[in-house]
Amino acid sequence: MSKIKQEKIRRLTLAGENKQPDCVPITSQIETFAYGYAGTTIAEVKKNPIKGVQAYKKCYEDFYFDAFFEPIFVHPFAFFDGLGADSYFASDDGVTAQHKEIAPMEGTEEEYKALIKDPTKFFLDVINPRKFPNLNGAESGQRKAVVDAMKGAGSFLVGMGGGNMALPILTDTPGFMGGFIEMPYDNIFDFLRGFKGSSIDMRRHPDLLVEATEAIFETYTTECEKIYSFLNALSSPPRLVKNAYNVFVKAGEPECSSFPWFFNPTHAPSFMNQQQYEKFYWPTYKKTLELVTKWGGRTCTLLEGEWGPEKLELFKDLKKDSVILYVENDDICAAKKQVGDYQAIMGGMPISLLKSGTKKECLDHTMKVYDECAPGGGFIFTTDKSLLSTDDCNPENLKAVNAFAHAYGRY
Amino acid sequence: MERKFSEIIADQLQGTLKKFIPVFWIPGIGNRLLDRLMNSYAISLLWKGWVMLSLM
Numbered sequence: 001m002s003k004i005k006q007e008k009i010r011r012l013t014l015a016g017e018n019k020q021p022d023c024v025p026i027t028s029q030i031e032t033f034a035y036g037y038a039g040t041t042i043a044e045v046k047k048n049p050i051k052g053v054q055a056y057k058k059c060y061e062d063f064y065f066d067a068f069f070e071p072i073f074v075h076p077f078a079f080f081d082g083l084g085a086d087s088y089f090a091s092d093d094g095v096t097a098q099h100k101e102i103a104p105m106e107g108t109e110e111e112y113k114a115l116i117k118d119p120t121k122f123f124l125d126v127i128n129p130r131k132f133p134n135l136n137g138a139e140s141g142q143r144k145a146v147v148d149a150m151k152g153a154g155s156f157l158v159g160m161g162g163g164n165m166a167l168p169i170l171t172d173t174p175g176f177m178g179g180f181i182e183m184p185y186d187n188i189f190d191f192l193r194g195f196k197g198s199s200i201d202m203r204r205h206p207d208l209l210v211e212a213t214e215a216i217f218e219t220y221t222t223e224c225e226k227i228y229s230f231l232n233a234l235s236s237p238p239r240l241v242k243n244a245y246n247v248f249v250k251a252g253e254p255e256c257s258s259f260p261w262f263f264n265p266t267h268a269p270s271f272m273n274q275q276q277y278e279k280f281y282w283p284t285y286k287k288t289l290e291l292v293t294k295w296g297g298r299t300c301t302l303l304e305g306e307w308g309p310e311k312l313e314l315f316k317d318l319k320k321d322s323v324i325l326y327v328e329n330d331d332i333c334a335a336k337k338q339v340g341d342y343q344a345i346m347g348g349m350p351i352s353l354l355k356s357g358t359k360k361e362c363l364d365h366t367m368k369v370y371d372e373c374a375p376g377g378g379f380i381f382t383t384d385k386s387l388l389s390t391d392d393c394n395p396e397n398l399k400a401v402n403a404f405a406h407a408y409g410r411y
Numbered sequence: 412m413e414r415k416f417s418e419i420i421a422d423q424l425q426g427t428l429k430k431f432i433p434v435f436w437i438p439g440i441g442n443r444l445l446d447r448l449m450n451s452y453a454i455s456l457l458w459k460g461w462v463m464l465s466l467m
Contacts, residue, residue, distance in 0.1 A: 075467060079465075120459055124420070124458065124462060125417050127465075128462075143423055146419075146420055187466065223455075224460075224463045226456065227459065247456070
């Protein structure tokens with residue numbers, strides 16, 4: 001492993017553990033922006049994932065980053081194509097990834113009870129055929145759809161795995177995603193009932209909704225986390241083999257390292273009041289984060305939207321220095337002041353400023369954030385949101401900000 | 412009778428395993444081994460992997 005990459009990993013590990021590294025690490029959130037910047041499109045990458053890897057490589061050569069988020073876009077478009085779903089699609093520019101809300105579950109008591117009884121069976125037999133047109137016809141058609149989807153998933157995994165191995169070598173930059181978690185309530189909010197349905201269910205079936213999040217946590221989330229934990233061990237073949245044996249053969253638990261981090265985007269909390277959050281979201285959210293901690297891993301949890309200080313306060317109930325709070329619309333300096341002694345903080349650069357501000361305004365903002373958040377460590381700098389389109393930021397601003405931040409962030 | 416998707420996908424996996432792994436061709440033992448594998452924790456994780464992708 002190159003010295004530069006070793007330094008970057010050490011920097012990220014220490015900052016994630018809420019300690020002070022040699023300088024503030026800078027991570028990327030450049031999703032499909034990378035495709036547009038490198039002159040390719042989602043359609044081209046779907047056909048040839050290598051083009052996705054090449055696009056990311058160009059970005060990591062042109063912009064300073066200590067870690068990359070993903071080696072190609074994280075959503076397996078080709079898998080969904082095989083099943084006939086249009087939940088993810090490219091905008092007219094061919095680059096901006098979008099997704100639309102699909103809410104295939106009915107909010108009846110019967111459906112909630114079926115979900116609680118066996119989430120996996122419910123997802124396979126009820127949700128899959130409703131969501132995917134190609135699983136909703138003759139058996140021969142369903143079999144073909146499964147084969148097509150698996151081919152799509154295969155090409156995606158080749159791109160993902162290949163990129164995860166190639167990019168660190170090609171660009172001296174490690175990936176920071178060592179797992180992925182969707183929280184139990186967000187599974188219902190995002191994929192089953194949607195915004196409107198889950199808001200109604202909080203009032204109409206509050207107890208069933210709580211039971212459903214518990215059932216998803218117990219029999220689904222924990223198992224999915226085990227599968228995703230293999231990303232955490234990719235750089236350590238002996239641990240990878242040990243974990244494969246422990247998980248698949250002994251039905252045990254994986255052993256994880258402090259870096260790379262499990263990544264978790266949260267979606268519902270900013271739409272909930274404190275009482276709803278504590279009743280429906282926090283209990284299984286807390287358990288899921290604690291599970292990763294128990295395995296020795298660390299979760300980088302993206303606090304989408306604006307959470308407010310009351311919700312942030314609850315992170316003090318978790319083991320100290322066990323998660324990284326990636327702040328989106330909350331005031332990052334206030335968040336650092338409030339919970340920075342307990343958990344590491346990530347974020348700092350609004351993409352709206354990168355898009356519309358002058359270079360001087362961007363650098364002034366960076367300096368202000370660093371002055372307030374960097375002292376003492378436990379701070380990771382990145383954009384507040386993912387860049388999805390070439391219009392999402394002025395690349396010259398991003399280049400200047402990251403170069404300046406890398407120099408200014410030395411301890 | 413129309414089969415459920417979980418049955419179709421399990422049958423498809425079983426057919427694929429039988430096609431490519433000769434040990435499952437052995438009369439008697441092969442089927443028993445395959446049954447055991449299909450009911451194993453590893454395969455239950457595989458279903459969860461499928462669900463995980465398909466829910467996204």
